[in-house]
Amino acid sequence: MAGPRVLYVTGWCRSGTTVIGNLLNELDGVVHVGELHYLWRNGVIGDGTNTLCGCAERVLDCPLWSKVLGLIGGADVLASARRWAEAQDLLVRTRHTVRRLRAGQSPAARELAARMTGLYAAIAEVSGAHTIVDSSKFPAEAALLAGPDLRVLHVVRDPRAVACSWLRPKDYLPAMSPARSTVHWTGFNAASELVCLRNPAASMRLRYEDFVRDPRGSLADVLGLLGLRAEPPIGADGLATLGVNHTVTGNPDRFAQGRIRVRPDDRWRRDLPRRARATATAFALPLLGRYGYPVA
Template sequence: MAGPRVLYVTGWCRSGTTMIGNLLNELDGVVHVGELRYLWRNGVLGDGTNTSCGCAEPVVDCPLWSKVLGLTGGADVLATARLWAEAQDLLVRTRHTARRLAARQSPAACELAARMAELYAAIAAVSGAHTIVDSSKFPAEAALLSGTDLRILHVVRDPRAVAHSWLRPKDYIPAMSPARSTVYWTGFNAASELVCLRNPATSMRLRYEDFVRDPRGGLADILRLLGLRAEPPIGADGLATLGVNHTVTGNPDRFAQGRVRVRPDDRWRRDLPRRAGATATALAFPLLGRYGYPVRTAAVA
């Protein structure tokens, strides 16, 4: 029996991927699992930023994840979690992306790929979903999933806006300097480019700025990539209603429920310190033009 279709979201954090995933989660047969990579480290081992599911229950007590862990964790869930975390560190960090794209993989990489496929299958079995949205954003994981029914969504946002967002801590996520956030932005997006170039027919790029300007159109493009005939779960005015989700971890905004509005956020143009903006521009310069971002930015009133 064929496994579920997986939409793997790549790129760097603070680019709108949580909102995109949670909107898709409102469609019948689609489940957004958040940053699934951290299921074992954060959710089971408690060695991370947050141990709560998007439904507000601890991951290990969540009605969905407790069943998934029962199917995939074996007799000793903690031991399994440690093995997963070790394999992820050794095999699918961003710097491993080119290696994971190679035709021949090590036995350890093949084993991890098989485990990931089993995990997706367990999620589909428990949730009843035919499509899983995984917003982990690790390009090397996407590269490893060649045996999966995979679609890749590469989301990018202006690095100055990302740097501005990272200046502010969010609940369990600490702040990050503009230099560090932009180094990550450059590395994760460059690695995502490699994966998408290898999979041109099953991947797409979506700029955050284009999505928030026309969220309905952006979601329609994603649905076409997934081969789903469904109406985007958002109005032309950017208003949507979010229900409960089962995201493993991610941006604290994942807990939002009820009526939400997707709208542009250009505060960074006014509020980002000049030195921080210059740092982000310099470090991201090799990719700015590729994504249509100007070197010089105009302030907003």
């Protein structure tokens, strides 16, 4: 790929990727676009979980996305969105990661990669950003985007904390069982490992627990990965100020603005039922030790 630098965030949901992206969004020349994978299904077609941009406008009415879609959508944005969503289903689901990592790509995969490169270029043109943070968390998409301007941030969180978070519905996001959540956790993280192994110098792993313990130091490491010489937009006390963002979808926390504090969230140790904890531990067992999470 060529054009703006892209930080593609992989991992599984409820791991802090939204707040990480929105903090980076506060830097000059950096724009966090949220889970860009869902621009078409949620923002344009409107059959996903939410049609609002992080600025609280409908994606189609947002001053940034309306211009981006005008640049790349062609005369019929809705038809273009349907073709794009169909290609995503066929080519970049998590189970497609190994295939996307192979050297020879199909014409359809090369076409989707070219479309994504064009989308990033349009976002950079409209926003004026030199760095785009895409927190879509689809490892196969990151595999499709191989190139010198791509950086991969693999964010991981204790699967029991993730399972506990998914037990609670959140605005437009329904609840999920511990078994289903942890199956996704294992699959997405294993696939992310494969993507990072392809180019370790352009990738890094960040544990949620390390981020909330030292958000300023963790963001400094991410900025190093991006080659950006900037001060992390958060204090040593975990306090930061968030402005307006243009995330197309993601955790409902993306709408937060003003003063926030990044702090550890260990409620799962108290709130996660014993049976759910055992289920999450069993399903995630192959990767627990790799990420430094105890079995007990």
